[in-house]
Amino acid sequence: MSQHAQSIQKGATTNPVKFRSRPWAATLILTSGILALILGMFLSVSFGAADIHFAVVWDAIFHFNPDLTQHQIIQEIRLPRLLGGAMVGASFAVAGAIMQGMTRNPLADSGLLGLNAGAGFVLALCFAFFPGLPFMYLILYSFLGAGVGAGLVYGIGSLAKGGLTPVRLVLAGAALSALLSALSEGIALYFKIGQDLAFWYAGGVAGTKWFQLKIMFPWILVAILGAIALSRSITMLSLGEDIAKGLGQRTVLVKFLGMIIVLILAGSAVSVVGAVGFVGLIIPHLTRYLVGVDYRWIIPCSAVLGSLLVVFADLAARMVNPPFETPLGALIALIGVPFFLYLARKERREM
Incomplete structure (x- = not known):
């Protein structure tokens, strides 16, 4: 065990939640992040194949006139797309934070550990055998597929000699x-x-509709609130299972509840946006670097920063090569792949 890890465990024994926690930084991130998200929302609604002035955006939101074409574009196309991107970003980021905290695996992410692929496989079966299936059922099948994918990855990784390690887990997931x-x-x-599956694999929120958001929102809201309620226990787990048990945590129950929350978040997000990876890898690392190891701050800050990343990445996807769109998943991967390689190399040096 490294000296840094030993110091974390030593500090956790006496004051586990406050150790290396920076509430002032978290408050600053939440405040500035929400303001930046509001700005990003206005930019996202304004810019696209047809640029729309801010004043028109304001009128379309607060004084909607169905007879105006620009108001229709904003209300029926851009607002659902924007809100869907924000919800998906928060879902992937919080899911990644929970997975990294519970498993103490810095490489944990729903895309890297088979959840996205499992959900995608089940969705492909739905498209093939049950065309026209209501979106509510697609979300439920996404949960099922994500759970099967995660279970297979953990099972395969555990079969290797020497047990489950972060690198083996990622290799099994790949x-x-x-x-x-x-x-x-x-x-x-x-x-x-x-064509349907290719659009899903490319990743994007272009086709998001209001009825999808109405179905997604309660699931995601409950899951994020559940993650916040579970955040103190996840902090204990992130510092070591022995420490968590010594402090009275029911670690099996915490892991079970945490995995249910991850499946809900990842399943909901994948059913809408498709195979977008690396959000749950990048954002929790950045958040921990800024606010410390207290998951009571990491989870809400990850939700805000994840929303920011997807909203601005979606805006960039429309602006790189107008009037055509660059796949959202490809843009995020441009950041995520080098970051993943850096973490994998760092993890290998520490083994």
């Missing part, structure tokens, strides 16, 4: 994701649903 993606593409070719 292998299973490749397998499930190949099976999904085979189903797409055989059943001729390639």
